[in-house]
Every structure is written in C-alpha cells, then in structure tokens.
Amino acid sequence: MTLSAPRLRWHRSARRLALPILLIGGVAPANAQQQRPDGDTASVPLEGVDLERWLDRVVPDALQRGDIAGLVVAVVKDGVVLLEKGYGYADVARKTPMDPARSVIRVASVSKLLTATAVLQLVEQGVLELDRDIRSYLDFDLPAGSGPPITLRHLLTHTAGFSEIAYPRYRPPRTLREHVVNPPPRIYPAGTVPAYSNYGFNLAGYLVERMAQMSFGDYLEHRIFLPLGMQHSTVRMVEPGPLGALIVPTYQQASAKEPYPPGLMAEMLPTDSPSGGLATTAHDMTRFMLMQLQGGRYGETRLLLPESVAEMQAPAFIPIPGAQPLGLGLFRSDYRGVRAIGHSGDGEGAHAELKLFPEQGIGVFVAVNSSGAADPLLPAAFSLRARLFRQFADRYLPVTSRPDEPTAATASEHALLVAGEYAWTRRTVGDYREAFELIGRSFFRPAIRANADGTIETTPALAFQSEGRTQTWREIAPFVWRDVDGDARLVMSVRDGGVQAVWSDAAPSVWVSTPVPWHRSTALHLPLLGLVVVAFTLVSFGWAVISIIARRARSAGSTIDQNERSGHWTRVAAVVGLVYLAGWAIAFVLDAPSHLGSQPWIRGLQLIGLICIAGAALSLREAWRSWRRPKLAWTLVESTVTAMSLLYLVWFSFALRLLSLRLG
Numbered sequence: 193m194t195l196s197a198p199r200l201r202w203h204r205s206a207r208r209l210a211l212p213i214l215l216i217g218g219v220a221p222a223n224a225q226q227q228r229p230d231g232d233t234a235s236v237p238l239e240g241v242d243l244e245r246w247l248d249r250v251v252p253d254a255l256q257r258g259d260i261a262g263l264v265v266a267v268v269k270d271g272v273v274l275l276e277k278g279y280g281y282a283d284v285a286r287k288t289p290m291d292p293a294r295s296v297i298r299v300a301s302v303s304k305l306l307t308a309t310a311v312l313q314l315v316e317q318g319v320l321e322l323d324r325d326i327r328s329y330l331d332f333d334l335p336a337g338s339g340p341p342i343t344l345r346h347l348l349t350h351t352a353g354f355s356e357i358a359y360p361r362y363r364p365p366r367t368l369r370e371h372v373v374n375p376p377p378r379i380y381p382a383g384t385v386p387a388y389s390n391y392g393f394n395l396a397g398y399l400v401e402r403m404a405q406m407s408f409g410d411y412l413e414h415r416i417f418l419p420l421g422m423q424h425s426t427v428r429m430v431e432p433g434p435l436g437a438l439i440v441p442t443y444q445q446a447s448a449k450e451p452y453p454p455g456l457m458a459e460m461l462p463t464d465s466p467s468g469g470l471a472t473t474a475h476d477m478t479r480f481m482l483m484q485l486q487g488g489r490y491g492e493t494r495l496l497l498p499e500s501v502a503e504m505q506a507p508a509f510i511p512i513p514g515a516q517p518l519g520l521g522l523f524r525s526d527y528r529g530v531r532a533i534g535h536s537g538d539g540e541g542a543h544a545e546l547k548l549f550p551e552q553g554i555g556v557f558v559a560v561n562s563s564g565a566a567d568p569l570l571p572a573a574f575s576l577r578a579r580l581f582r583q584f585a586d587r588y589l590p591v592t593s594r595p596d597e598p599t600a601a602t603a604s605e606h607a608l609l610v611a612g613e614y615a616w617t618r619r620t621v622g623d624y625r626e627a628f629e630l631i632g633r634s635f636f637r638p639a640i641r642a643n644a645d646g647t648i649e650t651t652p653a654l655a656f657q658s659e660g661r662t663q664t665w666r667e668i669a670p671f672v673w674r675d676v677d678g679d680a681r682l683v684m685s686v687r688d689g690g691v692q693a694v695w696s697d698a699a700p701s702v703w704v705s706t707p708v709p710w711h712r713s714t715a716l717h718l719p720l721l722g723l724v725v726v727a728f729t730l731v732s733f734g735w736a737v738i739s740i741i742a743r744r745a746r747s748a749g750s751t752i753d754q755n756e757r758s759g760h761w762t763r764v765a766a767v768v769g770l771v772y773l774a775g776w777a778i779a780f781v782l783d784a785p786s787h788l789g790s791q792p793w794i795r796g797l798q799l800i801g802l803i804c805i806a807g808a809a810l811s812l813r814e815a816w817r818s819w820r821r822p823k824l825a826w827t828l829v830e831s832t833v834t835a836m837s838l839l840y841l842v843w844f845s846f847a848l849r850l851l852s853l854r855l856g
Contacts, residue, residue, distance in 0.1 A: 238554065238588040240274045243267060246587065251279045254579070258564040258572030261446035262290035264297065265580075266474035268555045271486060273478045282440040282561065284449050290561075292474035296424050296438040297559045298457060299544035300537030303427060303470035304393050305480070306412055308348050308521025310400045310466075312500045313415060319403045320344060322520075329399050332373045339381025346382045347389075347396040348520040349509040350702045353380035354389045356620045358785040361459035365429060368408055368462040372398045377622050385693075386511045386518065386702040387617040390467040393521075397466020409464035419493045420483060422476035427469040429458035439471050442541030443562040452540045460786070468539060474557055477546060481555030484548055505533055505550065512693055514672055514683040515701045523700035527582070528591035528679060536577070543573040547581060552589060556581070569636075569652040569660045594679050597668040603646035606667055610684060610691050611642040613713050614654055614705040617693075623855055624794060627848035628780055634714045638705055640694070648673065654705055655682060655696035717844065724837040725773060731766035731830045762814045762831045765807025769838055772800045776850065791855055801851050805842050811835035 236242060251263060262280030266273065278290030282297075314320040320329070325341035327334050334342070337353065346352040355376045372395050380387060401408040404415075409428045417425045426435060441451030461469050479490055484505070488496030496504075507517030507524070516524040522533045525547070534547035544559035558580060564572030585591055600606075615638065620629055636653035643649060646667070652660045665673035665682050673682040685692040694705045710716060775797045784790040811834045818828035845851040 264474040300539035302537035607642035808838035
C-alpha cells in the first residue's frame with residue numbers, strides 16, 4: 193500500500209517552505225577530543241581504516257534512530273579514494289543492501305554542480321559568456337525586468353531575482369524547454385538579493401542544451417559522465433535499460449516499507465533536469481570530487497581548466513558583509529576555520545550532500561534514500577547529514593575553537609531594533625501562493641525576539657536549528673551575533689535604521705531572511721482570519737437558530753419576528769464567506785499548486801470570492817438600514833460584523849492574490 197495522495201501533497205508543501213537548504217552545523221556533540229594549549233582541536237589522521245571503523249560505529253545507530261532505510265558514503269583525499277561504503281537497505285522490502293558502486297540514487301540539487309560544470313566548459317570554448325545578457329542566447333522572450341540584465345553568473349549564484357515557481361506534476365512529463373518558456377516574475381533586480389531558484393538553474397541548463405545543440409542529458413553523458421568514467425549517472429528522469437533498474441526507491445520513513453511512487457519525481461521535473469535530476473552512485477561521485485580537487489583533471493582526463501575550477505570555487509557573491517560567499521553553483525560552508533564548499537540536495541525521500549575541503553584535498557559525499565522520522569523542524573535526514581559532517585570535521589580536520597568574544601556595547605539597542613517577523617527571500621509573488629506562504633509561515637514562525645539582557649532569541653526556522661530548539665544569541669560586533677551555546681553566527685545588513693537582511697551560517701548564503709511588513713505579518717492576519725471564521729460561524733449558526741424558532745412560531749400561528757425576515761442576504765453572505773475560507777483551507781492542505789488539475793478548483797474558489805464582494809456590499813447596506821432601526825439589535829450586530837468580516841476578507845484576497853488572474 194503506497195502513501196496516500198493527500199499525505200504526499202502535504203509533505204511536498206511543507207518541504208518547499210523549508211527543506212531546500214544546507215545544514216553544516218550538526219546538532220549532536222562531537223567525539224571527545226584533546227585540546228591543544230593554543231585552543232585548537234587535535235584531529236585524528238584521516239586514514240581509511242580509522243574512517244571505516246568510525247563510520248561503522250556511528251552510522252547504523254543513526255539510521256535506526258532516524259528511521260532511515262539506507263546510506264552511501266564516499267571519501268577522497270589527496271587524489272585517491274579512501275572509502276566507499278553502503279549501510280542499510282536500498283530496497284526495504286527485498287532487503288537489498290546499499291551498494292556504493294551500484295545503488296543509483298537521486299541526489300536532487302547536487303545536480304546543480306554538474307550544470308555549473310557544463311556551463312563553464314562552454315565558457316572555456318567561447319560558446320557562452322558568464323557576464324553577457326542571457327536573452328541573446330534564448331529563443332523565447334524573457335522580460336527584461338528592472339535593473340541590470342540577467343547573466344549566467346546571476347543564474348549560477350541564485351541572484352537573477354526570480355520568484356519561486358510551482359511544482360505541478362506533469363503527465364506526461366515535459367521537456368526542459370517546456371519548463372523554461374514561461375518564466376516566473378522577477379522580484380529583485382539581478383545581482384542584488386540571493387533567492388534560491390530551481391528555475392534559474394533549469395534556464396542555465398537550457399542554455400547549455402541550446403548552444404551545444406544537443407539535449408542536456410546527452411551533453412552531460414558525452415562531456416562529463418563518459419570522460420570521468422561515471423558509468424552509473426544520468427540526469428534523465430525516465431532512464432530506460434539497465435541503469436533505470438538500478439535506481440533505488442526512496443521512502444518517507446524506512447518503517448513505512450512502502451516507497452514513494454517511482455514516477456513521482458519524473459512528473460515534477462523536466463525530462464532532463466539541470467536543477468535536480470541527477471541519479472548517481474557514491475563511486476561515480478568520487479570521480480567528480482577528485483576532478484574538482486585536482487584543478488579540473490581526473491587521471492589523464494581534463495574536464496576543466498584550472499582557472500575555470502578556481503573561478504567556480506571562488507567567491508562570486510556575498511549578500512551580507514560577514515556572510516559566507518556564494519560560488520558558481522557551489523555554496524561556501526566554512527566550519528571552525530576550515531574552508532568548505534559544496535552543495536546539498538533534497539527531494540522526495542532523497543537527501544544528499546557533497547562537501548569539499550580544498551586546502552586539505554578532501555571530499556565527502558553522503559546520500560540517503562529516506563527522509564526519516566519527523567524532527568521538530570526538519571526530517572531526520574537533515575540532522576543526520578549535519579551531524580556526520582560536523583563530527584567528521586571535528587575528528588579529522590584542523591578545526592579551531594572559537595575565540596573569547598566580549599559582548600558589544602550596542603547589544604540592548606540593537607536587540608530591540610532587529611526584533612520582529614521575517615520571511616525567506618525565496619518566495620512566490622503574483623498568485624494565490626502568496627497567501628499560502630503567509631499561512632505556511634505561521635507553522636515555521638521565523639522570528640527574532642529581544643530579551644531584557646540585550647540578547648536575542650530566534651525561532652528554529654529563522655536560523656535553521658534542526659533540533660527545533662530556540663537559540664539565544666549575544667552580539668559580539670555591530671549586528672554580528674554568536675550563539676551562546678555553540679559556534680553559529682548570525683549576521684545582519686542594516687541600512688537607514690532598519691534591518692535589510694538576516695543570515696545564519698547554519699544555511700548557505702543563498703538562504704537569507706528579510707523583515708516582514710506589518711500588513712503582511714502572521715501576527716496581524718492569523719488572529720483576524722480566526723475572528724472572521726468565528727464571526728461567519730456564529731452568524732450561520734444564528735441563522736439556523738432563528739429559522740427553527742420562526743418555523744415553530746409559524747406552526748403555532750404566531751407572527752414571525754421581524755428579525756427572522758431581516759438580514760437574509762447578510763446571512764447568505766456569511767455562509768458564502770465560510771465556504772470560501774473552507775475551500776482555500778482544503779486547497780492548502782492538498783497542496784493545490786502541485787497539480788495542474790487544480791486550476792478549475794482555484795477558479796471556482798475565486799468565483800466564490802467575487803460573490804463575497806457582492807455579499808460585503810449587501811451586508812453594508814443591511815448594516816446601514818439596521819443602524820437606522822436600532823430596535824433590531826440582532827440584525828444590527830450580525831450585519832455589521834458580517835460586513836466588516838467580508839470587507840477584510842476581500843482586502844486580504846486582493847492583497848495576498850487569492851483573487852488574481854495569474855495561476856502559477
């Protein structure tokens with residue numbers, strides 16, 4: 193028995209709000225280690241035997257506690273493969289073990305590393321330019337928007353300014369061109385604000401496809417996979433033949449035993465997916481890591497020039513002073529003085545991460561085929577991934593302890609300034625998903641609170657604290673905060689006396705939060721929506737009570753009270769408003785944006801919304817009449833309350849785009 197469709201849809205809806213991130217901080221304590229007099233942590237020499245023994249101790253227990261089916265890991269160092277190993281099951285029902293050489297697993301956004309590599313290959317050949325307006329390469333119209341033109345550098349650093357897109361399930365799946373010809377709106381000028389964009393990377397992949405005059409899947413096969421000997425890798429979402437049979441199923445939890453439907457991801461991504469389609473093995477990824485660590489060379493094969501690799505790995509964009517820089521397709525994630533670059537990937541039950549430590553010549557790849565048990569904020573796969581990388585770094589890398597940093601004199605003043613509600617820069621504009629994101633924000637509550645002692649507190653979602661723990665921060669420099677219980681930092685950009693952006697180093701610098709205006713805050717709208725529901729319910733219930741009383745009065749031959757006859761349209765309007773809100777609530781729970789067939793449902797709800805506008809006018813008229821006849825107390829109250837509720841609901845519907853011609 194497979195998971196129900198509503199359950200799958202809700203899982204996807206929650207994931208899109210919070211999961212496409214990179215966690216490097218770990219949540220479990222590192223292994224006990226000796227401290228040098230200078231405060232540096234003594235590391236263990238990284239050798240294959242010790243590494244395998246250590247992983248054998250920590251991984252099986254972590255899989256069991258996290259309810260994760262299986263894991264593959266690969267580690268390279270100084271040009272050689274130190275370890276490739278699988279743990280747990282690739283197929284739970286058949287008890288097929290994870291095999292680092294033959295278990296082909298989807299790694300979602302780790303695919304972006306291959307896409308960036310393909311772009312740089314064509315840049316070397318003079319076919320593409322990183323800083324040229326991409327419209328000169330396209331065969332469809334891409335609106336210019338405000339600010340500078342979009343370049344490939346913007347696409348590869350998630351700074352093109354695109355809003356988030358919907359992820360409907362296409363049946364049959366669509367080609368890459370069909371995915372990119374209808375671009376989402378641009379909400380930021382290019383090169384100014386990072387906003388994670390799968391569309392942007394699909395567009396970069398389409399430029400590769402168009403300028404190389406072959407499909408994106410063929411390009412990667414002939415120009416990357418074959419030269420590197422990656423024999424079990426593809427970005428084709430429907431892969432026929434032997435390779436397709438090796439792709440492992442993915443699970444929400446191992447204990448469920450039933451995997452996600454095998455075609456689920458194929459219905460959500462292009463047939464060749466530059467942003468998230470890579471299926472590969474741990475063995476294949478060792479070759480890609482070695483190529484990156486060796487200046488573009490693997491064995492006798494040169495995939496990129498050293499200067500291209502250097503440019504790919506170098507800082508290309510820094511959103512906030514003090515934040516980790518973004519590379520071209522690579523995220524910087526330094527840990528306790530050690531430079532780290534890489535990318536994570538998260539799909540339906542598929543979670544992976546590739547991390548490189550260039551100065552140490554080390555690369556690590558980890559992938560699991562289950563999301564795992566639900567942690568307070570994120571599924572167990574996230575905390576497992578973060579914990580492994582933190583413990584690996586603490587054990588094998590020359591990490592340093594944090595210095596003793598005094599509290600800044602501005603702490604109390606700045607704590608009050610930065611307090612408030614925040615939202616991620618990755619957001620949707622222009623349609624009903626604006627309202628959905630506001631409601632979704634009420635579940636995650638990204639916010640900062642000021643304490644009397646000058647410290648601040650952040651909710652788990654704002655700083656991506658994977659244990660679900662509220663964090664307390666102490667200001668150590670103007671608008672630079674340190675977790676009082678750990679190494680994490682929080683940095684802010686402040687201009688003209690107001691916070692512009694906030695970033696925590698528990699996530700890559702593409703994941704920035706900005707303050708929410710009061711008129712868009714959950715603190716305003718959730719109580720008001722709750723009051724509207726109560727008002728409509730009471731008016732509807734009162735109508736039913738009055739109708740029963742009137743019916744009994746008629747049967748007894750009594751005169752019908754004027755209250756029963758007055759305000760009829762007001763009560764109808766309240767019922768319509770209640771149906772309108774209930775319909776949107778159902779659409780939210782069922783994750784309507786992920787289904788193309790939801791358009792008629794949404795248009796029907798919007799038609800009811802237009803009726804609410806008429807209901808608001810009728811209620812206002814009835815309220816005016818009731819105020820002129822104050823003896824009809826109940827009619828006065830219900831018409832006034834209904835009119836005010838409908839007026840707010842109409843304003844909310846237009847302000848948050850529930851009533852909009854655009855649908856995704």
